[in-house]
Amino acid sequence: MQNTAKIKLADALVKILEKEETKFIFGYPGEQILPFYQALQKSSIKHVLMRHEQGAVHAADGYARASSQPGVCVATAGPGALNMVMGVATAYKDSVPLLVITGDVPSQFKGENVFQEVDVNSVFHPITLQTHLIDDPQKGITIIKEAFLTLKKGKTGPIHLNFPKDILQEEIDPSLLGEPAKLKRETDWGPLNHLKEPIENSEKPLILAGAGVLWSHADEDLEIFAEKNQIPVTTTYPARGIISEDHLLSLGLIGLRGTPAANFAGEKADLILALGCRLSERTRKGIGKGTVIQVNLDETVLKGDLNLQGDVKEFLEKVKGITIKNTGKWLEELQKHERTHDVFTEFDDTPLKPQRAIQEILDGMGDSIVVNDAGSHTTWVNLLMKVREPSSLIFSGGFGPMGYGIPAAVGVSLARPSRQVVVVVGDGGFQMNVQELAAIAEMDLPITICLLNNQSLGIIRQWQELYHNGPFQVELENPDFMKLAHAYHIKARMEDSPGDVLVAVQEAAKLNKPVLIEIIIDKNEDIPLPGELMENFTFSGD
Numbered sequence: 001m002q003n004t005a006k007i008k009l010a011d012a013l014v015k016i017l018e019k020e021e022t023k024f025i026f027g028y029p030g031e032q033i034l035p036f037y038q039a040l041q042k043s044s045i046k047h048v049l050m051r052h053e054q055g056a057v058h059a060a061d062g063y064a065r066a067s068s069q070p071g072v073c074v075a076t077a078g079p080g081a082l083n084m085v086m087g088v089a090t091a092y093k094d095s096v097p098l099l100v101i102t103g104d105v106p107s108q109f110k111g112e113n114v115f116q117e118v119d120v121n122s123v124f125h126p127i128t129l130q131t132h133l134i135d136d137p138q139k140g141i142t143i144i145k146e147a148f149l150t151l152k153k154g155k156t157g158p159i160h161l162n163f164p165k166d167i168l169q170e171e172i173d174p175s176l177l178g179e180p181a182k183l184k185r186e187t188d189w190g191p192l193n194h195l196k197e198p199i200e201n202s203e204k205p206l207i208l209a210g211a212g213v214l215w216s217h218a219d220e221d222l223e224i225f226a227e228k229n230q231i232p233v234t235t236t237y238p239a240r241g242i243i244s245e246d247h248l249l250s251l252g253l254i255g256l257r258g259t260p261a262a263n264f265a266g267e268k269a270d271l272i273l274a275l276g277c278r279l280s281e282r283t284r285k286g287i288g289k290g291t292v293i294q295v296n297l298d299e300t301v302l303k304g305d306l307n308l309q310g311d312v313k314e315f316l317e318k319v320k321g322i323t324i325k326n327t328g329k330w331l332e333e334l335q336k337h338e339r340t341h342d343v344f345t346e347f348d349d350t351p352l353k354p355q356r357a358i359q360e361i362l363d364g365m366g367d368s369i370v371v372n373d374a375g376s377h378t379t380w381v382n383l384l385m386k387v388r389e390p391s392s393l394i395f396s397g398g399f400g401p402m403g404y405g406i407p408a409a410v411g412v413s414l415a416r417p418s419r420q421v422v423v424v425v426g427d428g429g430f431q432m433n434v435q436e437l438a439a440i441a442e443m444d445l446p447i448t449i450c451l452l453n454n455q456s457l458g459i460i461r462q463w464q465e466l467y468h469n470g471p472f473q474v475e476l477e478n479p480d481f482m483k484l485a486h487a488y489h490i491k492a493r494m495e496d497s498p499g500d501v502l503v504a505v506q507e508a509a510k511l512n513k514p515v516l517i518e519i520i521i522d523k524n525e526d527i528p529l530p531g532e533l534m535e536n537f538t539f540s541g542d
Helices: 010-021 031-040 053-067 086-091 122-126 137-153 176-179 188-195 196-201 219-229 262-270 314-319 328-334 356-366 378-383 405-415 434-443 458-467 481-487 498-513
Strands: 024-027 046-049 071-075 097-106 130-133 157-165 203-207 234-235 250-253 271-276 290-298 304-307 369-372 394-397 422-428 447-453 490-497 515-520
Touching: 010 137, 010 157, 010 176, 024 053, 024 394, 024 498, 031 157, 031 188, 031 328, 046 434, 053 071, 053 086, 053 097, 053 394, 053 405, 053 434, 053 515, 086 097, 086 262, 086 447, 097 122, 097 137, 097 356, 122 130, 122 157, 122 447, 130 137, 137 157, 157 515, 176 219, 188 196, 188 234, 188 434, 196 271, 196 290, 203 262, 219 378, 250 262, 262 328, 271 314, 290 356, 328 458, 356 422, 356 447, 356 498, 369 378, 369 405, 378 394, 378 422, 378 458, 405 434, 405 447, 434 481, 481 490, 481 515, 490 498
Parallel strands: 024 046, 024 071, 071 097, 097 157, 130 157, 203 234, 203 271, 234 250, 271 290, 290 304, 369 394, 369 422, 422 447, 447 515, 490 515
Antiparallel strands: none
16 A cells, blocks of 8 residues: 655645635745745745735735635744734624734744744734644644635634744644544524514614625625615625615614714614624714614624524524514614715815815716725715725724725725725825735736825824814825826826816826825815714724
């Protein structure tokens, strides 16, 4: 009987990634992860060389959000791994499924404080679902396969695998690759028996959909269930577009910055089906005293009156036989309330008002996917954009780091190659990950970057004026953004007049190439406050 040749763990890891249909890995190489890169050279998986490890994680995050599949990112030990922290925390706060791979110093040097050694696993522990130091190659195979199974079928979020360099080079029996992983999850659907009656007897039901609906691939199931029973639907920020905001049953965003119709419905509903959301403090701003039935795979976020730890798609399958008798009067009542925000944008001022600039971007972009960075522009996009399909507004709602937009757009563009991508970013956020213009230019991705330049940190200035002693350290001495874009071999133009932004965005779309549009906006224009002052709240969340 012929013995099967053993393979290195690095090669086995790549084979598992291939088996899981991984198309892209976003990373930055370094010494301790080189065995993995050597194995990757022989693979069909495309490695995307980002220009900073934070950018690699944000790109994998954008890919995951746009595809509803796990993103994969990789970096080396020490500095490389720690540069990933911002991106990993961002994904963790929004439950984005990522496989985060890092190299580490060889096993024999662990604990000796050698060059680039740091306890990476302890750093990643509070911002990941799991973090593993792979110190045994055979156990490592099991951990890798279970990680993918969890990301695809279980609770979503980042899972971190840390490989000492020598472990990647150790050999294993390839037969281990064929052993199926087992998901350690059993859902108790018994309580459903007690939920049928309150759901069917509800006179004012409401569905509150979160991003967990997307990760469960249950958006179509939700729409079918809502249409069958004529239940209105609201969403959290990350879930906008799960049901088109043009749909007759859609009320739009609920909670802080929610639409009048959504927040009225949340306040008056007698039953709320909270599916795949964590009911954050911002979402709860739109919820009254109705009974909340919450379904989520993450037991740590369950805070409804009746809770089910389980998959949203499975839940919708089990309740599809339920029929709610009559919601006609309830829907008529909701028709009296606006499903969009009343924001005036027809200013003729120069420099442009930001809301006018954002409206022209949205009017000119066609069916492009929007990646919204963090800043004062974030609010204008969320107030003005009507989201008509899932994953067409990408936004880091739970953590909200500046600098997310440009690298995330790389992943979004690769996940949805048939669609153009528009990044909306301020002059502050733009400079936090500007180096990723190189990755965009290298791949010639059809990404239009709309850079709103007010030469300041606008939202911080506004907060200082409201709650502190006035503006301090918020004025920005910016570079020449046009020359900067040209240095990265990206076409660029500047606009500052009403009507010109619309034309610029339309013309950029025709090029089907990377374009930077710098838009000069009024630095003194404030974002509108919600119904109360904002000392204790932020603008986003699930």
